[in-house]
Amino acid sequence: MQANLPVIDLAPSFGTDPAGARDVARQIDAACRRHGFFYVVGHGVPLALISHLFMVNRRYFELPEDIKNRCHIERSGGLQRGYDPIGWQALESGRPADLKESFYLGAERGPDDALVRAGTPNHGPNQWPDEAHAPGFRLACETYAAALERLGRHLMGLIALGLGLPRGHFEPFLQDPMPILRLLHYPPQQASTLDDQIGSGAHTDWGGITLLAQDDAGGLQVRDELGRWLDARPIEGSFVVNLGDLMQRWTNDRYRSTLHRVVNAQSGRDRHSIAYFFDIDYHARVEVLPTCCSADNPARHAPITAGEHIVEMYRRTTLTESTT
Numbered sequence: 001m002q003a004n005l006p007v008i009d010l011a012p013s014f015g016t017d018p019a020g021a022r023d024v025a026r027q028i029d030a031a032c033r034r035h036g037f038f039y040v041v042g043h044g045v046p047l048a049l050i051s052h053l054f055m056v057n058r059r060y061f062e063l064p065e066d067i068k069n070r071c072h073i074e075r076s077g078g079l080q081r082g083y084d085p086i087g088w089q090a091l092e093s094g095r096p097a098d099l100k101e102s103f104y105l106g107a108e109r110g111p112d113d114a115l116v117r118a119g120t121p122n123h124g125p126n127q128w129p130d131e132a133h134a135p136g137f138r139l140a141c142e143t144y145a146a147a148l149e150r151l152g153r154h155l156m157g158l159i160a161l162g163l164g165l166p167r168g169h170f171e172p173f174l175q176d177p178m179p180i181l182r183l184l185h186y187p188p189q190q191a192s193t194l195d196d197q198i199g200s201g202a203h204t205d206w207g208g209i210t211l212l213a214q215d216d217a218g219g220l221q222v223r224d225e226l227g228r229w230l231d232a233r234p235i236e237g238s239f240v241v242n243l244g245d246l247m248q249r250w251t252n253d254r255y256r257s258t259l260h261r262v263v264n265a266q267s268g269r270d271r272h273s274i275a276y277f278f279d280i281d282y283h284a285r286v287e288v289l290p291t292c293c294s295a296d297n298p299a300r301h302a303p304i305t306a307g308e309h310i311v312e313m314y315r316r317t318t319l320t321e322s323t324t
């Protein structure tokens with residue numbers, strides 16, 4: 001069954017008329033309360049940029065395993081960067097590893113970066129495949145990430161408005177953010193797949209907001225209030241936006257961090273997607289927002305440091321000796 005998720009046109013929010021932004025913000029607020037998921041169109045990111053990164057994504061995962069493994073995540077010096085093969089992550093505890101491979105990228109930070117010098121977890125340099133093996137990979141990823149960061153900031157401004165806060169409310173939490181770009185490839189599920197193995201086990205995202213581009217294979221499913229898995233169909237040129245756990249906590253559960261998963265069983269072919277996790281500053285303290293609590297509705301969550309929560313979730317879902 002199809003999920004009936006709102007498709008929100010962002011175009012009016014880029015204009016000079018504040019009424020346009022307020023109207024879009026109202027739609028976003030309603031979608032975040034009801035579903036924790038919505039599509040955006042009219043977002044201003046050129047389609048050519050998105051389709052180019054899809055091409056780079058497909059080519060990369062077609063490379064031989066030994067070439068991909070040169071950037072294996074275990075070679076990133078303890079960071080969550082580079083290639084993770086099938087078997088690396090299990091997002092749903094109790095299920096076999098997810099039937100997917102991926103490539104993680106973060107903000108590029110050298111040894112002189114203040115957060116790197118301070119030893120902040122998951123802050124540091126990226127791994128990049130050789131230009132000879134993956135021509136244009138780095139440029140395509142960096143160009144896309146820069147465009148999505150602009151869109152992420154824009155959306156956070158609209159979310160603030162929808163919460164009755166000034167549009168710039170989240171900016172102090174986005175001084176030096178830790179966005180993650182993740183290229184994903186899901187082989188088709190076949191009879192040879194392990195029992196119960198799916199593309200991506202049921203999970204919520206952990207941080208701020210996720211902006212997902214999916215190809216036309218389908219397979220993303222979102223769980224509704226009745227516990228049904230509903231298909232979030234591909235809409236060309238759109239991004240699926242969903243809220244992570246930190247947004248649910250920040251809003252005192254007014255917004256939902258909704259369970260979702262990927263089951264690539266229908267298409268009979270490979271599926272590719274590009275997730276951009278727009279996560280706030282590592283040291284940002286997420287404490288229930290003033291407009292989301294009152295005497296009648298006291299804070300349900302203790303304050304939390306954004307980065308600590310996210311790093312802990314990586315640890316819990318990685319199939320290394322510490323979790324298996």
Ligand SMILES: O=C(O)CCC(=O)C(=O)O
Pocket residue numbers: 182184200205212214220260261262273274275
């Ligand atoms: O590939 C997709 O469609 C979803 C990916 C996802 O949910 C994730 O990486 O958190």
Ligand SMILES: [Fe+2]
Pocket residue numbers: 203204205260
């Ligand atoms: Fe997710």
